[in-house]
Amino acid sequence: MTGTHQGLALGLFSVIVVVTLAISAWAGRVRRGSPEEFYAGGRMFSPMENGFAIAGDYMSAASFLGISGLIALYGYDGMLYSVGFLVAWLVVLFLVAELVRNCGRFTLADVLAARMGEPRVRTAAGISSVTVSVVYLVAQMVGAGSLMALLLGGTGGRARTWTVIGVGALMVLYVTLGGMRATTWIQIVKAVLLMGGTIALTTLVLIRFHGDISALLTTAADRSGHGRNFLAPGLKYGGDWTARLDFISLGLALVLGTAGLPHILSRFSTVPTARAARRSVVWSIGLIGGFYLMTIVLGFGAAAVLGTDAVRASSPSGNTAVPLLALDLGGGAGSTGGTILFAVVAAVAFATILAVVAGVTLASSASVAHDLYATLSRRTGRGARGEVAVARVAAVVTGAVAIGLGLLAQNLNVAFLVGLAFAVAASANLPVLLYALFWRRFTTRGAVWSVYGGLVPALALVVLSPVVSGGPGAVFPGLDFDLFPLENPGLVSVPLGFLAGWLGTLTSSEPADEAGHAEAEVRSLTGAGAA
Template structure:
């Protein structure tokens, strides 16, 4: 891109940052400073507002950049991410949304702790929430680095690193000064921008092929170099048995992981009633469903028009497929139209990243303050305000995400999010399901369920090809690989459920029937809900 075109993209992005910082400043002057205000925005959002915010929180850099890139590189196999991310919302709608809203207050640990001994359960749930959040944040940081690399020059590693640091700093500012209310409005603005950008690009791609989907797919298959194999299963996950099992593992993680993501569960507390929470999910499904259908068109459009070789040359993992497609649709890198369209896509993608990292950081800092700090604080010590602790935690979480984001800049962002989903489905989902639906579930079962899914999931990732043992690993010069799969979900998710069952049946503690009855009535009717 020429200097003029780079400047245009930076101006548009700076305008979005200025608007969002303005929202944050306005909110910080007009909020009461209570924990309820900071964590859940006073529970004042309507179902439509919260539905847009959920969509803005969920449609991350993995969706906009990573999925389209995977489809452009691997065709049909890349569709797994779009299908998995969308189908997961049926699990959320049917099993989680209303019940969590009725039983909890600020974090998903509230749901579990309602029936159990609070201290061990909150420590386990808080540790799991922070781990999932940091993994998810890393993907957003990598997306930011990829965009800046394309904007300024992919060989300029320093520019990519500064992008990661800048995004991390902005997310801390949003959370510390604006809380949930500012974060929600940023996500709403971002959802509108992202849907508008996706619609515009999708229409332009379809116009190139005169609205003929068959022609689009045929052009993608021809340009890919793989022919009809590009449109059939197996290009990425069709090799030996490990690739096929990896496919199943990833699908399981994507479908079950959403219901265990802390920042998604936190959004159900920002509306006044359980009915509003359910309606929020319906709004979110409509927006998210439309968006993921468009990512399919964009992915195959990038394959047909840009070509997998050009996408891979720009970024080995395909994270820059959509910006490259936008440039071509506008008339090329040297044209004003190409520059404008690229600038718009880059600005929307940056907005996507900033909105998502703000939501994740807020949810994880709430877990640190509301769950970990309250449980680990020494007895007799002077308690600090939870909100103050959450703000400090946001800084620490931001620094950790920045450090890991700098290490993982060459990995696909959708793939990184898949790891976060696997950990969420392994550690958070089992304890949530048992707490809501199993009458005899005990404190030991809850703690074992969290750690029984969390520890194996993280350990298997460390021992997988993701970290070492291959040229594409985080540490290609090291070989600690003992686990052959890239996604641990097919092993760690059953282990989480098994550990919860085993901990319960071996526990000497009897389940509290009165607490279970109270929780059941509250979850189904909303009686006594915050």
């Protein structure tokens, strides 16, 4: 892009950053020393506001950049991400939302503590939540780096590095300044911008093909280099048994992982009642469903308008397909219309990344302060303000770790990276959550074993997979220790999480606290005694 066009896009970026920082500063003036205010925004958000915020939290860089890019590269198989991310909300709606609002206070560990107050359960849940949050943050960092590298005319180097560092610094500012109240309003603004930008791009794609979906798909297949196979299953996950098992593993992780994501679970504590939590999910499903339908049009539109080879040439993982599509739809490179549309889409994508990293960082810092610090620390007298101070420090540390990992994983697709985060969440968090809510005999040992029995294998299998080593697209392409053949560990690690919880309970010498389960059951179903 020319200097003028880069200046326009950077100017829009600056406006987004200034507005979101102003929101954080404004929100930070409201009772920011209270844990309930910092973690849950005072529980004063309406179902519609929280629904928009949940949608803003969920529709990340993986959705806007990564999924569309995967569809542009792999057609039907890339579309499976859209289906998995959407279907996952049925699990949240029917099994999790109301019960978590009634049982929990701020974090996943609070839900478990409604039945078992053992410090080691809270510690295990805190470690798991922080781990999932960091993996999720890495994907957002990679998306930000790809976006800025495209804007500045390169595919790597200092542009990516400084963008990742800048996003990390901004997310720390959002959390430390405004807590949940600021994060929520940033996510609401982001959801409105993202839906508006996606609707505009989808409309332009359909206008380009005169509303003929068949013509769109046919052109996409012709320009993909794969012919009709582009529209059929198997281009990415067909072939040998490894690819087919990878598909099953990915689907399992996507469908089950959402219900275990810490930043999604924490959103249910921001509304006053369980009924409001359920209505929030209904609002978010409507927004998210419409959005994912449009990402399918954008993905096939990028393949049809740009061609798969052009998408891959810009970014081998497809992360820049949507911005390049916007540039072409607006009139092409060098045109004023193309530059404006590209700049708007890039700014919306950047706002998407900023909002999501703020929400995930807040969830991670809450787990560190509310679960780990409050459990491990033996000091007294610091009170609630001391916990909030620790949460702010934790946000800084989380940001630093996410920046470092984001720089290592910058060549991977962001939707794929989020799929790994979902696998870890589905392996470590979901089994213990469902057992605690629905199994009367569940014990403290079962809870601890369930968390670590899913978390450790999930992380170990990722490290030993082709994602980290053994190929040109791996994190460490020069090394080769890929002993596990699947790219996503969910097929193995999710059952292990459930199995470990079951075995831990059966082998436990402690009696099951049936009275505690009965009390928690009444509380989860009726809301009696809920915070």
